[in-house]
Structures are given as C-alpha cells and as structure tokens.
Amino acid sequence: MSSALKEMTRIEAVTFDLGKEKLRDLSVALHALTPQSNQTSWHILNPRGQHAVAVGVTVPVGIHIDGHVGYYCAGMNDGAVITIEGNAGPGVAENMMSGIVHVKGDASQAAGATAHGGLLIIDGNASARCGISMKGIDIVVKGSVGHMSAFMAQSGNLVILGDAGEALGDSLYEAKIFCAGTPASLGADCEEKTMTDEDRAILAALLERSGAKADVAAFKLYGSARTLYHFHVDNAGAY
Numbered sequence: 001m002s003s004a005l006k007e008m009t010r011i012e013a014v015t016f017d018l019g020k021e022k023l024r025d026l027s028v029a030l031h032a033l034t035p036q037s038n039q040t041s042w043h044i045l046n047p048r049g050q051h052a053v054a055v056g057v058t059v060p061v062g063i064h065i066d067g068h069v070g071y072y073c074a075g076m077n078d079g080a081v082i083t084i085e086g087n088a089g090p091g092v093a094e095n096m097m098s099g100i101v102h103v104k105g106d107a108s109q110a111a112g113a114t115a116h117g118g119l120l121i122i123d124g125n126a127s128a129r130c131g132i133s134m135k136g137i138d139i140v141v142k143g144s145v146g147h148m149s150a151f152m153a154q155s156g157n158l159v160i161l162g163d164a165g166e167a168l169g170d171s172l173y174e175a176k177i178f179c180a181g182t183p184a185s186l187g188a189d190c191e192e193k194t195m196t197d198e199d200r201a202i203l204a205a206l207l208e209r210s211g212a213k214a215d216v217a218a219f220k221l222y223g224s225a226r227t228l229y230h231f232h233v234d235n236a237g238a239y
Helices: 003-010 023-031 197-210 233-238
Strands: 014-017 041-045 062-066 078-084 098-103 119-122 135-141 155-160 176-179 190-193 220-224
Touching: 014 023, 119 197, 135 197, 155 197, 176 197
Parallel strands: 014 041, 041 062, 062 078, 078 098, 098 119, 119 135, 135 155, 155 176
Antiparallel strands: 176 220, 190 220
16 A cells, blocks of 8 residues: 555545535535645535535545435536435536546436536436436446436447436437437437447446446447438428
C-alpha cells in the first residue's frame, strides 16, 4: 500500500446529518473543497428525499448518501464517487462530467440526462428517458428502463440488463445501446446492429466495472440507422 493510500485510510469520514443540518450548508462545504483538501470521504445521513444533494462537486472525493434522494442528486458531478443507498428522483447524475454515481435502488426518469462523461450505475430499474441526450456518459442499469430511453443520445453507452420501454433510442445519434432483454419498440432511426469484437470489449468492461453479473452473449446492440442526420422530405413523418 502506497504512503498516500495509507494516509487516505487514516482520514475519518466527514459526517453530515441532513436531519439536523441544512442542505445549503452541505452544498457550501462540498463546493469549498479543493484538490488539496484532506476531507476526501463524506457520509451524508437522513437525506429524506431532499433535492439537489451533492450537486456540483468538482473534486475526487467519496460521498456516501445513506437513504433516498429527490431530483438532481449528483448533478454536474465532476470527479467524485457518489453512492446512494436508496432510490433517486428525476435527473440523477444529470450533466455529469466525470466520476462515478452508484444508485443502489431504483432511479426515476431522466437518469444521466445530457451527461458528458463518467459512469452511472443503477442497481434497480430506471424510469422513462434514461440517458436522454447523453453525450459521453456510460450508464449501466441492472434492471429495466422506461420509454424513450436514450432519446437523442449522442455518444456514450447505455447497458440494460432487463427490458426497455417503447421507443428505445428514438432519434439516436452515435451512442450505443446494449440490451439483454426485450425493447417494447425501437424509436425512429434506431435499429439492431451486428456486434463487433470492439463492441463486445466495451460491454464486457462496463459489466465488470459496474459489478453486473451477465453474459456478453446475451445482449443485442442497437444503434443509429443514420437516416435522420439530414432532413429529407420522405422522412418528414419521422421527425
């Protein structure tokens, strides 16, 4: 074990009880952190479904949230590893840039929306529009996802171990969707693709990183048919 790692293990977690303290004070404390700070581990108690918990963190710290959270938890995360021991409301990890967000329960709609990077892991199910307009994030959902997931997804990877709702990948750009279950329907311009060795390697790496127990061979790959990239009058009904 390196000296830096030994030093990190000696640092006690900062405990913040939202049942007694204000969410605004937590946000101020997290936003005041610098890369040189020794407060690298945070334990948040009694979130009680409050909104915008641990939003806008820009340093590589570990944050453990003990309970359910409301909307936009871990939004704009840039480098932190944030674990939610419960369910998450709409927009969890919205616009994330880097880092890891791990939801141990279910996630409501628009999980990982517009996110540019990082890894979002959802142990349960995700509701509608999971990964909407994703721009580079990797999302692994160990359950199923709702309708319009990966709508207008531009880049990144969405891995679904369960089923998908209607209009999966509607108006998709260059993101990849790996689904082991059955989509209710595919959206406009989304089609099944032949999986290459490179695709299998991407999927295998994401399954391993997320701790998901699944066989790569069980998945199908979906991507853009690229017929909506430019307006064509014959496709007007699909826009």
